[in-house]
Amino acid sequence: MKKQTKKETPLSIEPRPQNPIESLIRMERLPHMWCPGCGIGISMGAFARAVLESGIDQNLLSVVSGIGCTGRVAGYLRLDSFHTTHGRAIPFATGLKLANPKLKVVVYSGDGDLTSIGGNHLIHAARRNVDLTVILVNNLNYGMTGGQFGPTTPHEAFGTTAPYGNYEYPLNLPYLMDVCGANYVARWTVYHVRQLTRAMVEAMNKDGLSFIEVISPCPELYLRRNRLGDALQEMVYLKENSRIQNGAETRSVAIEQKRQEIIVGKFVDRERPGYIQAMDEHLGKAMGARYQRPSFWEK
C-alpha cells in the first residue's frame, strides 16, 4: 500500500496515516464527483469532524439527502445513508425518526432541493419542530443540472435559465426557518469551518428542528457565469465579507445581491419541545391510561 502510493505520487510527502475523518467516508467511492473548489466537500469534512467530536454513536446516525450536488453527500458518508427523491429528504427523514427516535437523523441537501421543490416540507418540518438536523448547502444556484437560477439566487445574478439576469428575489432562509419555528438556526460559510463544525455538533444535540445554512462556492457554474472569480477568490471573498453576528435579527440577514456583506452566526437557539416530545406528552395528557407509547420509542 505504502509502496503503491509512492509509486503513483513520487512527491507525496510521507507514507500516510489515515485522515481521521476517513472512518466516516466511503473511501472506495472517492474521488467524489464535485468540481474542483466546490465547497460541498468542505462542509462534508466539517460534518465528519462534528460527528467525531460530538461522540455521537455513529451506528445510530442516519443521513438523508435529496437530489442535486449536495444530495450526493449521503452516498459518500459511511453511515446509514439514504439518497431519496428531489426535495423529499425531509419527509423521508421524518418517517425514519418517528419510527426510531434513538436515531439521530440529519438531512443533508442543497438549496434548490430543500427550498424550491422541497420548500413546503422544509416549512412544515420547522413548524412541527421535528427532531431533525437540516444542513442546507447553499451554492446559490442549481449545480447538478448546469447552473440554472433558483430560489436562493441573488437578484440580477445570471443563470442558464436567467440569461438576462434574475428578476426575482431570493429567500432569506434563516428568517424563514425562524418564523416557522425551528429550534436552532445558524448560517456559516465553508470558510468558517471551525464554527461550522461546532454548529453541527450543537445542532445534532438539539431536540426539535435545527437548521444550518452553509454558504458554499459553486465555481464552475455560478461563479463563472457571474464573473465572480474562481473558487479561491470566492473563499477569500467569503472570509473578508462575512460578519459574525450571533443572535442577529433573522429578518436582517438576507443575501439578495451578488456582492454584499454576509451575516453569519448562530441566530436562533431556543427550547420549544420537539415533535416527538410534544406528541408523547400531549397524547399522554389527553388520553391518560388509554395511551400506549409506541414500543419502538422505548429507550
Add this chain to the structure above:
Amino acid sequence: MPAKGPRGKVHTVADRCKGCGFCIEFCPLKALRASGTMNRGGFHFPEIVTPDKCSGCNMCGMVCPDFAIWSEKLISEKDESES
C-alpha cells in the same frame, strides 16, 4: 512563542487533490505551496515548504474539499504550554 522543531505534521494524498489552492491560501503560517509537478488528475497538489513551520492546526485539512490534506499536532497543546 518560537517553535523548537516541527510542532505539526502535514499529510497529503496527492492524487485526491483537485488543485483548488484553499489549503495554501488559508494556512495561517504559510507553510504550503503548490507543487511544480502534477498529480494523476493534472492538478498541482500542495507540498510543504518548511516542515518546521507547521503547527498542526489542521486548517488545511478543514478547508480541503477533497480530504487530500490534513495535519496533526506532534506535541499536544498541554506539552507546548509547559515547555
Add this chain to the structure above:
Amino acid sequence: MKKTNPKAKDLNHATADPKGVLTGVHFMNGDQSACEGALAAGCRFVAGYPITPSTEIVERFASRIPTVGGVFIQMEDELASSIAIQGAAWAGLKTMTVSSGPGFTLMMEHIGLAAMLETPCVIIDVQRAGPSTGLPTLPGQADMMQVRWGSHGDYEVIALVPNSPQECFDLTIQAFNLSEEFRVPTFVMMDECVGHMAERVVIPPAEKIKVFNRRYTTLPIEEYLPYRTGKDLVPWFVKAGTGRRFHITGLTHDERGYPTMNAEAQGKLVHRLVEKIRTNAEQIVRFEEEDCEGAEVIVLSYGITSRVASRAVEMARKQGIKVGRFRPIVVWPFPEKRIRQLAGMAGGFVVPELNYGQISLEVERLVAGKVPVTLVPHGGGTVHQPEDILRAIREIVRL
C-alpha cells in the same frame, strides 16, 4: 360451483399481534375495515393527507393508533406522506399511506422510489371519478392502469381489489403480507362505494390471522450487501440503526446499493425488479370464478362493479344464457394464465368497469382475438345499470 385458484404457497410465518386486532363482529364501512386490516397486519405507522373518499381510513387510524402503540402523522401533502412511510419502513416498521385520485397522482413519484429501493409499504387508493378533481364523493375505477404504470420507468407492483368491507379487512392484511414478502409497493384499490358501504365485518382472533414478518438479513456485516438476492430475487432487509452503515439510492445501483451509472447495471437491476414479481406471479395472483369453463359468456369484473355484475349474471341466467363470473382479487399481477385458458373454453368476455377501458385491455391482450371481448364502459360517478351489462352479454350470444 365456486372455486378459487389453488392456494398459493403458505406465505405467512407468524400470527397477528393481538394489540392491533379488534376481534369481533362489526358493522363498519370499507374504509374503517381497511384501517382495522392494517392494524391487524401489524402496521404501526401511517402518514396521510386528508382526501375524500379515503379520509375515514386515516381518521380511524389517528384515533386508534395511540391505543395500540404506533404513530400517525398528517403530512403536508401526499408527496410527503408517500415518502414518510418509506423512511419509517427503513427504520423497521410496517407502514401505509392512503389516498384517492388526485392525491394518488401525487404519490407516483414515491411509488417509483419504493419500487427502486424495494421498500415494503402499502398504499390504499379509494378511487373516485376523475380526471383531476372530478367527482370527489362518487366512485370511479379509472386508476387501475395508473397503479400499474403510473410512475416512470419499468417496475412491477402488486394490487388487490376488494369488493366488500370484509374484503377491505382481509385484503389489506394480504397486501401487507405480500409487500413484506416481495418488497414492492402493494396497493389496495378500493372505490368510493366499497369504501363507504357499511356491512358486517368479522374480525377473527389474533391467533387466526397470519402475518408475514419482514425477513432481516442475518449475514455478518462483511458479507451482507443490501441488494444481493437468492433465487427468489428478493433481497433480505436491513434497517437503520443496526450498525451496518448501508447506503440506498433511487439512482440505478449495484448490489452494494451504490450508484452505478451504466447500462449493464441498469439492465441487471430492472430485470430483477420486474422478474421478482413475474416469476412469482402464480403464487401472488388470486381470483374467484364461478361456472367459467364452458360458459357462453364470462363476465369479468372487480370492486363494486363485480356486485352490480352479479345482478346482470342472474338476469342472463334466467334468460337461459350460460354465464360465468370471474373476479380478479389480485389484479396486478393479472391472472394471465387462467384468462388464457378460459379464452379457449368460453364464448366471450364482458368486462364492465367504471372507466373507458383499462382491465378490458388486459383481457383483450390475453384473449388475443380468440373470442370477443366487450367492454361496458362507464364514466364513474355511480355504478352500472345491470341492464347495460346484460345487453352486452346478450350481444355476445347474439340473442
